[in-house]
Amino acid sequence: MPGLLLRAGRIPGTLAYRVGSRFGGDVLKVAIFGLGYVGSTAAGCIASQGHTVIGVDVSAAKVETLNAGRAPVYEPGLEELIAAAHADGRISAVATLTDELDDCDLAVVCVGTPSGVDGAHNMSYIAQVTRSIATALKPDRTKPLTLAYRSTMRPGSCENIIWPILESHLGDAAASAVELVYNPEFLREASAIEDYFHPPKIVIGTLGGKPSATMAKLHEGIEAPVFEVGLREAEITKFVDNSWHAVKVAFANEIGRVCQNLGISAKTVHEIFVSDTKLNISPHYTRPGGAFGGSCLPKDVRALQYIAADTGSATHLVDSLLRSNEAHKHHQFVKATEGLAPGAKVLLVGLAFKAETDDLRESPAVDMARKLLEAGYDLDVYDPHIAPENLVGQNLGYAYSLLPQIDDLLVAKEEAERRDYAVIVATNRLVGDLALGAGTRIVDISVIA
Ligand SMILES: NC(=O)c1ccc[n+]([C@@H]2O[C@H](COP(=O)([O-])OP(=O)(O)OC[C@H]3O[C@@H](n4cnc5c(N)ncnc54)[C@H](O)[C@@H]3O)[C@@H](O)[C@H]2O)c1
Secondary structure (H helix, E strand, C coil): CCCCEEECCCCCCCCCCCCCCCCCCCCCEEEEECCCHHHHHHHHHHHHCCCEEEEECCCHHHHHHHHCCCCCCCCCCHHHHHHHHHHCCCEEEECCCCCCCCCCCEEEECCCCCECCCCCECCHHHHHHHHHHHHHCCCCCCCCEEEEECCCCCCCHHHHHHHHHHHHHHHHHHHHHEEEEECCCCCCCCCHHHHHHCCCCEEEEEHHHCCCHHHHHHCCCCCCCEEEEEHHHHHHHHHHHHHHHHHHHHHHHHHHHHHHHHCCCHHHHHHHHHHCCCCCCCCCCCCCECCCCCCCHHHHHHHHHHHHHHCCCCCHHHHHHHHHHHHHHHHHHHHHCCCCCCCCEEEEECCCCCCCCCCCCCCHHHHHHHHHHHCCCEEEEECCCCCHHHCCHHHHHHHHHHCCCHHHHECCHHHHHHCCCCEEEECCHHHHHCCCCCCCCEEECCECC
């Protein structure tokens, strides 16, 4: 598992992107492949920090534009950065590589990864550009070229597509000639320069999560949390971020439609929603782990679906939530029972929907108990807060309708600690209260590490 390092940006204060300024450290020679929105912005910004930049693009028109000191794409402020760097002789471009990489410290790949016909990214530009880099690279370089990919591509691309292309051209020398990095880009068009110098985070993916001295130099002076992680964690970052942004937009619009159809001010509702930075706009409810349950979330999601249907407001995202949650419960059951012999003895720790309550209503742990019993496992349940004789009302009805055997399943702490279980399925932190023998197999379904 690659290491994760989070540290604060190295130089405090705000970085102004003054043309020609350097913030200490060495000057890098940087090749940028792909002069689209990402590559042109990177070229202008990196050159403005005093580094030397050579742009490479298959488009002769873009190369010509850059060599004339102009920006190949329109982005506010970019024309000025490129013009100034060009006047200083720190930026130029070529359409075909000759020996430009020989004295480069870093190559940054920003070619497009558009959708393929099956929805997966079309990786042909990545493959082509990697082949041209591998062909141009001298295997006996004195210093490895740091080869950083910024294009968005699926996890495993660096290891399964890029590295084999490099190896097929460079052989064993690939390992000494190239430092492979994945460095996702978080800029937004129209504010790309501001975003380049003030990113929400810097993610550097390398084999084994090793720090890259060249990437550290490149980001010198940029204030942001830095994550030095494995290639795949870095590669998936953009998918997670962009899908999350899409979820937020779709959710906002679904709520907007419902409000509009009910004659409620969506603007006011939005103001109330975003004002809550404790539970709404916060890290809460974003950690992969347990399914949602309890007396409120499933009930109120269901009721919102009803209101939406009643008012003719299509809410496809909200409609998918309960199904997604059921899918997660099944996933947890599959993980918890992986490799278990038929009829094995299992202890489920935590039956209520969270620790420190006896509320069983729509508890995902009750579903887990039911699934384990249906699959024929010999089940015990430990939850010190549940006393069947104290269950009343809906709580009682839910417990007995889903788990009629509840009285026979519950065991006391001493029994749970004494008995020999093939696996202990932990649904919450209660498992920490048990004194369990070393070597006891515990599957904690409240966390996906
Ligand atoms: N545009 C954004 O806001 C943004 C933000 C973050 C990440 N990204 C990702 O960055 C990547 C690039 O996005 P973009 O919007 O800049 O793309 P773009 O289409 O604007 O630019 C891609 C450039 O690559 C060039 N190119 C293609 N093959 C080449 C080759 N073999 N050698 C050299 N140049 C080559 C093209 O001519 C083009 O100029 C994509 O993977 C995208 O998903 C984009």
